[in-house]
Structures are given as C-alpha cells and as structure tokens.
Amino acid sequence: MAVTLGDVARHAGVSLATASRALNGSARSVTEELSAKVRASADALGYLPNAPAQALARSSGATIGVLLHDVADPYFGGIARGVGDAAARAGLLSLVTSTDGDPRRELEAIRMLHAHRVRAIVLAGSAYNDVSVIQELDEALAAYQEQGGRVAAITDHGPLYDTVEVANKEGAAALTRALLDLGHRRFAVITGPERMRVAEDRLDGVLEALDESGLTPVEGMLQRTEFTREGGRAAMARIVDVARESGTPLPTAVIALSDICAAGVLAELRARDIAVPEEISVAGFDDIPLATDLAPALSTVRLPLARMGEFAVRLALREGGGRDLADNSHASAEVVLRDSTAAPGVY
Known part of the structure; x- marks a missing residue:
C-alpha cells in the first residue's frame, strides 16, 4: 500500500497541515526543526509526492473551483465576481458551486473538483466549527494538494490553507x-x-x-x-x-x-x-x-467583496514561497452609517 501524507504526519507526530506545508510549500511558515522532522519521516517511510500527478494538475487544469454557500446571496455573489474576474485575467475559467452551507455537499464538491483536476480551489463559504467536519474537509483538501492542487480560503479555514483574512x-x-x-x-x-x-x-x-x-x-x-x-x-x-x-x-x-x-x-x-x-x-x-x-x-x-475574491485567486495561483502577498491579503472593514440609524430619542 502506498505511503500517504497522513502516514508521514502520524510518523512525525505533527498535524496533516504541518506535514503538507513542510513537503509541499506554503505561505505559512514551518520551522526548520519541524521541516527536518517531517522530511526524515518521509524518507524513513519511503514517501514520495506524486510528481507526475502534480505536473499533470499544473499543466492541464484550466479551471478554478469556487465553493460558496449561495450564489444568489449578494455577499457570495460579490466574492464570486472577484474570483471570476481574476481567473479570467489568468486565462482560466471559474466554476462556482453552491453548497447551501452543508459541509457534506462541500466535501462531495471538493472530491469532484479533485477528480476533474481543477487548477485551484477557492473556499469562499464560511468555515465550520464542527471538529469532525473540519477533519474530513482537511483530509480531502490535503489529498488534492498532494497531487498538485492549490487551495486558498476567504476567512480562516485553518493552517493548511493560504487565507484572505477578513476583519x-x-x-x-x-x-x-x-x-x-x-x-x-x-x-x-x-x-x-x-x-x-x-x-x-x-x-x-x-x-x-x-x-x-x-x-x-x-x-x-x-x-x-x-x-x-x-x-x-x-x-x-x-x-x-x-x-x-x-x-x-x-x-x-x-x-x-x-x-x-x-x-x-x-x-x-x-x-x-x-x-x-x-x-x-x-x-x-x-x-x-x-x-x-x-x-x-x-x-x-x-x-471589499470583489477584492476578497481577487486576492484568493492570487494566493491560489501564487508560485513558490514568500509571504509578501499573504501578508497583504487582509480585507479591512469600514463602518458606514446611513439613514437606518440615529441617536435614540432624537425624533
């Protein structure tokens, strides 16, 4: 049976996220000590990244998958527009999938996108708080990344993914x-x-x-x-x-x-x-x-909904290491007071 990234993580005593970052590269840093420990476990187990699959994913994928809760919701619609614009500038097609906030539907969508070898996946829906759900999603996305796929998230979905932080x-x-x-x-x-x-x-x-x-x-x-x-x-x-x-x-x-x-x-x-x-x-x-x-x-x-989508695509398509883009991918929030609010009792 082939050695998996999960096997390496367990042997090294680290999380799946840390093993992935140490072996595949990420904008989120891993200490040299942990990286050496993961590499040693990979060597001991005979683990090799699936280089042919990685090359195939990088060379043939012309699509970016976008997972969101509801494309009819203007919040997600704004993000999807930004993703679509950035994908088009990169010569790629964006494939939007609505999950209705159902983590099981999201898991199935990830597996289908993986099977279709999309270039990257943008997680634009809300992250979940259920630990069992998080683990299953992380495992599916780790398998996708192990074969050359790239993942970026809007809001914090955990340390496995480059993230557009939203205030x-x-x-x-x-x-x-x-x-x-x-x-x-x-x-x-x-x-x-x-x-x-x-x-x-x-x-x-x-x-x-x-x-x-x-x-x-x-x-x-x-x-x-x-x-x-x-x-x-x-x-x-x-x-x-x-x-x-x-x-x-x-x-x-x-x-x-x-x-x-x-x-x-x-x-x-x-x-x-x-x-x-x-x-x-x-x-x-x-x-x-x-x-x-x-x-x-x-x-x-x-x-800045559209900009959040654009940033996510740039993170997902970014090649090599470095943190310059990730460090600048923080979406600020601005209070805008209009006619629906006033001081109490002024009328």
Missing part, C-alpha cells in the same frame, strides 16, 4: 461602538448559526464592544438564525414578541450580522408599524449593493 470581529466591534457613541444602550443582536465561524467572529466583536461599556443583551435579545431575509424577519419577530410578552422595553438598536438578515428585520418592523430609525435603529454587515436601496438606506460594515 469580521473588528468590523462588528467598530459598528457596535459607533452605535454606542450615538447613545444606544438597549441592543438586540441577530447572528448566524453556531456552526459558522464567520457568525461567531462577528458576534464576538459585538459582545466584546458591549462588554467594554458594561452591557450585554438581555434574555431574548440575542437571536440565532440562518443568514437569510426570512431568517432575519423571523428573528426580529421573536425579539419584538419577547419584549412585549415580558413587559420590557424594545431595543433601541438592532444589529443584524448580515445585510440580507437586516433586510428581513426592516420588513418585519415595517409590517408592525415600528418606525426606523425613529423607534429602532437597524444596522447590518457586508455592504451589499442592496444596502443603499433599502428604505431607509442601511447602516452597515463595508467589506
């Missing part, structure tokens, strides 16, 4: 502080499911900024939902119902940690005749094109 936590904290500066003290927060690392990072930013002011959302004012318009509307309905049933005041500010969710929040508040921002301020996250078309225009956190 999700920092942006959410900055948005919360901007609302605090307006005078808000009663907050509701709508975030995504716990399985999504992006949702957790953004929530951590909100809670950190609130904690700095000695605040925390009261019971029922922190809602989890899918990052969809329907999810945002249902979460806002629960927030209003909880407040009215318990006799507590409504929040003066609602932070929905995706613009699509925030669109649902605005729809629910409009249906209940609750004025925005006169009674409740609403803010989102991402600054998708729809944000300025909503009524009122949505305050949000702006991410």
Whole structure:
C-alpha cells in the first residue's frame, strides 16, 4: 500500500497541515526543526509526492473551483465576481458551486473538483466549527494538494490553507461602538448559526464592544438564525414578541450580522408599524449593493467583496514561497452609517 501524507504526519507526530506545508510549500511558515522532522519521516517511510500527478494538475487544469454557500446571496455573489474576474485575467475559467452551507455537499464538491483536476480551489463559504467536519474537509483538501492542487480560503479555514483574512470581529466591534457613541444602550443582536465561524467572529466583536461599556443583551435579545431575509424577519419577530410578552422595553438598536438578515428585520418592523430609525435603529454587515436601496438606506460594515475574491485567486495561483502577498491579503472593514440609524430619542 502506498505511503500517504497522513502516514508521514502520524510518523512525525505533527498535524496533516504541518506535514503538507513542510513537503509541499506554503505561505505559512514551518520551522526548520519541524521541516527536518517531517522530511526524515518521509524518507524513513519511503514517501514520495506524486510528481507526475502534480505536473499533470499544473499543466492541464484550466479551471478554478469556487465553493460558496449561495450564489444568489449578494455577499457570495460579490466574492464570486472577484474570483471570476481574476481567473479570467489568468486565462482560466471559474466554476462556482453552491453548497447551501452543508459541509457534506462541500466535501462531495471538493472530491469532484479533485477528480476533474481543477487548477485551484477557492473556499469562499464560511468555515465550520464542527471538529469532525473540519477533519474530513482537511483530509480531502490535503489529498488534492498532494497531487498538485492549490487551495486558498476567504476567512480562516485553518493552517493548511493560504487565507484572505477578513476583519469580521473588528468590523462588528467598530459598528457596535459607533452605535454606542450615538447613545444606544438597549441592543438586540441577530447572528448566524453556531456552526459558522464567520457568525461567531462577528458576534464576538459585538459582545466584546458591549462588554467594554458594561452591557450585554438581555434574555431574548440575542437571536440565532440562518443568514437569510426570512431568517432575519423571523428573528426580529421573536425579539419584538419577547419584549412585549415580558413587559420590557424594545431595543433601541438592532444589529443584524448580515445585510440580507437586516433586510428581513426592516420588513418585519415595517409590517408592525415600528418606525426606523425613529423607534429602532437597524444596522447590518457586508455592504451589499442592496444596502443603499433599502428604505431607509442601511447602516452597515463595508467589506471589499470583489477584492476578497481577487486576492484568493492570487494566493491560489501564487508560485513558490514568500509571504509578501499573504501578508497583504487582509480585507479591512469600514463602518458606514446611513439613514437606518440615529441617536435614540432624537425624533
């Protein structure tokens, strides 16, 4: 039976990610001591990278695979556009696959892309927090990289992949502080499911900024939902119902940690005749094109979605070592205040 990269990692007592970086090269550095240990294990086991397969993958792949949750979501659509533009400039075709946030579908897609020998895979969907899922995905992607494929991720998917770092936590904290500066003290927060690392990072930013002011959302004012318009509307309905049933005041500010969710929040508040921002301020996250078309225009956190996709392609196609591009692949976040937010009680 052929020796695999996983065998080498176990023999060396290191992670699969470390073994891959030591033998295949990555923008993420490995100490010389660990590299020597991995190489020694590879020699002892007789492991050889599949050079013919690597050469075949590099020479024949004219496609970049893009894995995202939902191409109809403007957040992912913006990223996909950036990937497509950068791929076209490199003379490549981008193949977009929607997984609906299902890690099993993502795993199957990775295996199919591997079988079709795509040049590179861009992971544009949210990373997952489930350890068993992460392990399976890492193993599938390690096998792909072992045969010459390249992988880049948007947001941190772990040390195995070159990553476009996105300031999700920092942006959410900055948005919360901007609302605090307006005078808000009663907050509701709508975030995504716990399985999504992006949702957790953004929530951590909100809670950190609130904690700095000695605040925390009261019971029922922190809602989890899918990052969809329907999810945002249902979460806002629960927030209003909880407040009215318990006799507590409504929040003066609602932070929905995706613009699509925030669109649902605005729809629910409009249906209940609750004025925005006169009674409740609403803010989102991402600054998708729809944000300025909503009524009122949505305050949000702006991410450079297309540039994030372009950076990911550049990372995936980068040849050789060095960290110059990786070090500059940090996607900043900018708070943009529009008509959906105001100081409480100013109307």
